[in-house]
Amino acid sequence: MSETTTNSMNKRKNFILVNQGFVCENCGEANPPVKGTCRNHCRKCLYSKHVDDKIPGDRKSTCKSLMIPIELDKNGKKGYIIIHRCLKCGKTIKNKVAEDDDFNIIIKLAAYKHI
Ligand SMILES: [Zn+2]
Ligand SMILES: [Zn+2]
Secondary structure, eight states, X not given: OOOOOOGGGGOOOSSOOOOOOEEOTTTOOEEOOOSSSOOOBXXXXXXXXXXXXXXTTOXXXXXXXXXXXEEEEEETTTEEEEEEEETTTOOEEEEEOOTTSOHHHHHHHHHHHTO
16 A cells, blocks of 8 residues: 655644635525635625634634624724624634625624724
8 A cells, every 4th residue: 555645734824724615504605715815704694604723724623503793893904804703612703804795794793883
């Protein structure tokens, strides 16, 4: 048996870019991959999923529960940030707003905090 191990798995980064499409478990929207950033929440209802553990994009979490958008934050350099909270374990994760996110929902989210 010959072993074909690649070194690519050994690279450690603080941020792992995962860019793949997914079907939302909350509303059923089929989300295509986005250019320039990673798709980590639904563009229609903004729900996310608890898949990352310590590093964004590591997909190491065993929780796998839905995360609801609870707040909108404004970051000077990055633009708007959605704060998601996990329905099961309560962990909060910050995610950048994607270009094709439903703006009406973002406005609703902003209204909670009066940005
Ligand atoms: Zn959705
Ligand atoms: Zn969780």
